[in-house]
Amino acid sequence: MNRNWVLIVILALVACAPRSQEAGKRSRTLIQNKGSDTLVNVAQAWAERYKEVDPNVAVAVTGGGSGTGISAMINGTVDIANASRKMKDKEIELARSHGIDPVKWTVGYDALAVFVHPDNPVEGFALEQLAGIYGEGGEIDSWDQLGLEIPGCESREIVRVSRQNNSGTYVYFKETVLGKKQDYKLGSLDMHGSKDVVDLVQNTPCAIGYSSLAYATHEVKMPCIETAEDECITPSVQSAVDRSYPIARPLFMYTAGQPEGAIKTYLDWILSDEGQCIIQSKGYAPVLPVDCG
Amino acid sequence: MFESSDLNIRNRQVEKLWRLAFLVMTVLLILPVLAILGVLVYKGGPAISIDFLLTEPKDGMTAGGVFPALIGTVWLVAVALLASVPVGVAAALYLSEYAPDNWLTRVINLAIINLAGVPSIVHALFGVGAFVLFFRFGTSILAASLTLAIMTLPVVIVATRESLQAVPLAFREACWNMGATRWQTIRKVVLPNSVSGILTGIILEVSRTAGETAPIMFTGAAFFLPFLPQSVFDQTMAMSLHLFVISTQVPGVPEALPYGVALVLIAMVLAMNAVSIGFRMYLRGKKKW
Numbered sequence: 001m002n003r004n005w006v007l008i009v010i011l012a013l014v015a016c017a018p019r020s021q022e023a024g025k026r027s028r029t030l031i032q033n034k035g036s037d038t039l040v041n042v043a044q045a046w047a048e049r050y051k052e053v054d055p056n057v058a059v060a061v062t063g064g065g066s067g068t069g070i071s072a073m074i075n076g077t078v079d080i081a082n083a084s085r086k087m088k089d090k091e092i093e094l095a096r097s098h099g100i101d102p103v104k105w106t107v108g109y110d111a112l113a114v115f116v117h118p119d120n121p122v123e124g125f126a127l128e129q130l131a132g133i134y135g136e137g138g139e140i141d142s143w144d145q146l147g148l149e150i151p152g153c154e155s156r157e158i159v160r161v162s163r164q165n166n167s168g169t170y171v172y173f174k175e176t177v178l179g180k181k182q183d184y185k186l187g188s189l190d191m192h193g194s195k196d197v198v199d200l201v202q203n204t205p206c207a208i209g210y211s212s213l214a215y216a217t218h219e220v221k222m223p224c225i226e227t228a229e230d231e232c233i234t235p236s237v238q239s240a241v242d243r244s245y246p247i248a249r250p251l252f253m254y255t256a257g258q259p260e261g262a263i264k265t266y267l268d269w270i271l272s273d274e275g276q277c278i279i280q281s282k283g284y285a286p287v288l289p290v291d292c293g
Numbered sequence: 294m295f296e297s298s299d300l301n302i303r304n305r306q307v308e309k310l311w312r313l314a315f316l317v318m319t320v321l322l323i324l325p326v327l328a329i330l331g332v333l334v335y336k337g338g339p340a341i342s343i344d345f346l347l348t349e350p351k352d353g354m355t356a357g358g359v360f361p362a363l364i365g366t367v368w369l370v371a372v373a374l375l376a377s378v379p380v381g382v383a384a385a386l387y388l389s390e391y392a393p394d395n396w397l398t399r400v401i402n403l404a405i406i407n408l409a410g411v412p413s414i415v416h417a418l419f420g421v422g423a424f425v426l427f428f429r430f431g432t433s434i435l436a437a438s439l440t441l442a443i444m445t446l447p448v449v450i451v452a453t454r455e456s457l458q459a460v461p462l463a464f465r466e467a468c469w470n471m472g473a474t475r476w477q478t479i480r481k482v483v484l485p486n487s488v489s490g491i492l493t494g495i496i497l498e499v500s501r502t503a504g505e506t507a508p509i510m511f512t513g514a515a516f517f518l519p520f521l522p523q524s525v526f527d528q529t530m531a532m533s534l535h536l537f538v539i540s541t542q543v544p545g546v547p548e549a550l551p552y553g554v555a556l557v558l559i560a561m562v563l564a565m566n567a568v569s570i571g572f573r574m575y576l577r578g579k580k581k582w
Contacts, residue, residue: 028520030527032432041543044517045353051519060515060528062432063542077431193541215544282353 028055029262034062035069035082036168037193038110038212039251042282043082046270049278053269057262066168073256074098079263081254084110084168084212100256107270109285111213111240112173112247115201115220119151124224124232127177127246133158133208134173136183143206152205160188161197161209169194172249173210213240214283240285251284333556340553349519354539355546359554364521365434365529366561369509370502372438372525373445378495380442381449388450389457390479409447413507416444420512435525437513444508445498452497456490457483489573496569500562506533516542532558 033043040063047059062078069081074095087095087102095102114130116122120143132140140146142156162184163170174184191197194211201209202219213235216222224232227246239245259267269275277292279285297305344358351357392398420440430436460483468478506514514531516538522529532554540551 032528037542040516041353044543047517048351048353048519058518058520061517062510062514062528063516063538064511075426077425195542195544198544217544 029057031057031059031080031263031266032062032078033059033080033082033253034064034072034078036066036084036251037063038066038084038169038214039082039107039253041214042108042251042279042284045278045282046275049274050266050269053274054262054265057266059266065166067166070102070254073102073254074100076100076256079255079259080267083252083254084249085171086252087254095256102254102256103258105253105255105267105271106250106287107253108251108276108279108287109240109243109248110251111235111237111245111285112169112176112210112249113213113216113222113235114225115198115207115209115211115216115222117150117152117201117205117207118219118221119205120148120221121150122146122148122221122223124226126226130177130225131179131182134160134162134184134188135178136185138185150205155206157206159204159207160185161200161204161207162188162190163194163197163211164190164192169211173247176247176249212284213237216283237280237283237285241289248285330559333552333559337549337552337554337556340547340549341556345553346557350517350535353545354517354543355550359532359535359557361518361521362530362532362535362554363557363561365514366503366532366558368434368522368525368529369438369441369513369531370499370565372434373441373502374495374498376439377442377446377449377498381446381494382453382491384446385450385453385457386479389454390475390483405447405450408443409451411444413444413505416440417508417511419443420508425512430526432511432515432528433513433526434522434529435513437509437529437531438525440508440512441502441505444505445501448498448501449491449494452494453487453491456487456493459490460486489576492569492573492576496566496573499565499569503558503562503565504533506531506537510534510537532561 033047040061043059043061047061050057050059066081066083066085069078070083070087070091072078073081074091076098086104092102114125129140129146132138141158143150143153143158144156163173165171174182178184189200191200191209194215197209197211198215198217198220201207202217213222216235222235224234225246226232227244231244233239233245235245235247240248253267253270255263255267258264270279271287273290273292276286276288276290280290280292346358346363347360348358349360350362388398388401392401417440420436420443424430424436424439425432428436430439464482464486465478468482469475473481509531513528514534515528516530516534518528518530536551536554536558539546539554
């Protein structure tokens with residue numbers, strides 16, 4: 001019998017150890033924040049800094065994708081959903097049927113950069129060229145068709161790197177570059193995260209990929225994108241702020257109804273100069289130009 | 294005098310050859326383990342320090358330590374154990390000591406085997422549906438740990454049942470002949486003689502619970518949460534999910550960091566196991582048969 005009691009006591013100690021450490025601290029408000037993988041690193045940076053702004057509020061950040069965050073908000077398991085796309089009509093209807101009226105907050109802008117291998121001599125792309133590369137029925141399958149010769153890419157074939165279809169980035173690129181009705185060409189490599197796209201492109205001379213500018217590294221090349229006015233604009237925070245870059249999208253946070261209390265204070269802080277400077281430092285564009293010194 | 298015939302000699306040589314072949318296979322088995330540990334220590338070693346264990350992640354999780362994740366994993370494992378060990382041991386006791394061999398017992402056994410075969414991501418979906426949404430625990434340690442507990446129940450049940458059945462029937466019969474009831478026999482004879490086996494099951498469960506990512510990522514683990522959990526209704530960071538996100542989702546993480554996290558996770562599991570293994574050896578030493 002004694003042995004059994006020893007076992008029980010050990011289990012109880014293991015269970016109570018963290019509790020006794022925490023006992024005595026006052027309770028705090030927990031804000032649940034979930035959604036877009038594009039926004040997750042900014043959301044993390046906000047949560048990290050907000051700890052110093054208000055130590056009584058804890059912000060729990062989780063990724064998973066825009067769709068994941070929105071459905072969690074509809075289910076009532078998160079307070080703030082991060083989304084790199086607008087809620088679809090169907091999602092808004094579903095939310096209403098749950099008695100939730102989603103409120104949209106634009107928290108920043110994101111330039112969608114096109115990446116190629118650093119040895120690729122390309123200078124810039126026109127949107128039509130990208131549509132020809134990525135779009136269903138598009139004619140461009142080989143770098144030769146663009147008059148490019150890439151060292152290390154013997155096959156000349158364009159290796160298309162894309163995202164999985166629950167990604168907000170996937171949807172935005174499709175709508176903006178390919179056109180709303182147009183679909184992607186089959187046979188692309190669909191990655192599960194923006195970071196994977198960049199990793200693959202920087203190691204593959206034949207590859208082309210796209211993702212948020214914030215995931216860019218020095219190991220990939222970002223060609224400029226031609227606008228309707230025949231200007232070729234390089235993706236940067238600056239060109240996203242002044243809206244001259246043609247494929248920049250708004251980033252949203254959704255709340256279930258008008259937020260109150262700690263959630264409202266947190267959103268206000270995100271939209272304040274301090275919060276907006278954090279998003280800028282992460283490689284995204286603030287909603288309005290801010291001076292971060 | 295006996296002299297080896299050609300056949301004898303050939304047989305002996307073939308015997309040696311097979312013995313060698315089996316030995317090589319066994320050694321090959323150890324290689325991956327050594328390779329994994331070697332790579333982790335070599336690449337992750339430089340990241341490890343007291344600070345790494347006791348500070349929070351900072352600079353967008355590209356620097357700093359793993360403290361909240363470490364404590365979070367301890368919480369998840371502890372609550373999962375509290376839920377699954379009593380249920381698992383009780384179920385094993387029933388199956389081993391009381392259950393008659395009828396269709397109900399067979400169905401229960403089949404269910405346990407099937408539960409063990411369910412992929413962890415399916416457990417995760419079940420956890421979201423049952424604990425997060427239906428029981429309204431929200432994404433919390435409680436929901437995540439209960440999901441883990443259900444996932445690891447078969448391990449506890451099977452290990453416990455086997456160690457109970459390893460206790461010779463004669464022990465029980467001797468006890469019954471003294472007029473003891475089944476419960477008295479279990480308490481005084483069966484359990485004391487099988488604790489070491491039950492602990493083995495718990496060791497296995499701890500290792501699996503601490504390492505699982507899929508069941509907790511939808512039910513209770515956060516990408517980032519700079520505070521320690523205060524109750525089972527809080528969300529928490531966890532080592533396994535932390536390793537996943539810093540290796541796949543956070544840009545600009547120095548290479549040593551994910552390896553360091555993996556090394557700490559393995560060391561943690563080994564440390565928890567070491568305690569149970571030591572305890573087990575102590576009990577085994579006291580065994581009288």
